[in-house]
Every structure is written in structure tokens, then in C-alpha cells.
Amino acid sequence: MKKLEETLSEFNDIPETSLHAFFAKMKPIQIQKGTFLVKEGNIANYIYFIESGMLRSYYFVNNKEVTISFSFPGDFVTAMSSFIKQRVGYENLETLEDCELYQIHYKDLQQLLNSDKYLEHIYRLVLEQYYIKLEEQFIFSKFRTAKERYLNLLRDNPLIIQKATVGQIASYLDMSLETLSRIRSTI
Structure with a gap:
């Protein structure tokens, strides 16, 4: 829970009681590489915090994988649209290596947010960071x-280059494998 505590400590004005209430609802889980936390056609019932490991979010367009994002220790992650709406989603969330995660169920989170203005504020800030990350990627x-x-x-996220497959990287960068191979051969 060290990384989770470090991440939440960045939000300076959280009372200890709020933190304890949140930590009490977060359940630790260990997930093996290649596990789907969310699959398209299902509802994302949990939001996860990554203590260790790497995940990838993607969807399919015309039977082709389109990688949306990669997530690392210190990130909160889920299929956000499905989680917020509590409806069937289009997104897949897969572990790219063995992961230590903390999860909280949608209903537990909503209960905390409805009863604690500090946690509600933190949740808003986390959603803002999520949105900014997606907008910057777009x-x-x-x-x-x-x-x-x-x-x-290569400069900003070398872990993606080291740990993701070439196909996943090409998809994330919105280019073909051939284009990526050409670029890599010139560097």
C-alpha cells in the first residue's frame, strides 16, 4: 500500500479519517500477466490503483486493436466510461506483467464520495488527471x-518501449508496424 499512500499524500489537505475510510475499502489483489480486469461487453465495476506492474487499455475497430493507454504504478485505472455510467463498455483492460493492485467497487466508492467531501474532491482531481492524459494523447x-x-x-515513456510489444506501440502511436519499423531503423 506504499505507492497508494504516497500518491494520496500528494493531496495535502486530506484528513486522516478520510484516508483511513478510503484505505479500508481498497482490497489488495495480485494479478498475473495477461489477465483482463475489464473486457469489452462487460461493465467495469471496479477502479484499480497500480501498486506495481503495467496495464494496457484498448478496444477493437474493424477487428484491429487500438491501444488507448498504458498505465503504471501510481495510476488509477479502469474502463472509465463503463465505470462512471455503470453500463456495458467497449474497452479492454489487460495486465502486461504481473501486477499488485488495489481495487474498490463502484458502490463502495460512491458511498465514500457521498459521505466525504475530501474524497469527493480527490476523485474529481483524479478524473481531471485522467482526462488531461487522454487529451494530451489525442x-x-x-x-x-x-x-x-x-x-x-522514447523520451517521455521509455518503459512502454521496453515492455510493450511492437504492435501495441504502433497502435498506441497511431501508425502501422511498417512505419514504426522504418522510424526505428533510422534512430
């Missing part, structure tokens, strides 16, 4: 050349 993928996208990924 802008990153639309307004940069393929080579710029790869070089930025």
Missing part, C-alpha cells in the same frame, strides 16, 4: 509526425 497523435510521436514516447 493531441499528440493528431498533430505530430510519426517520427515525432515515437521520439516523444
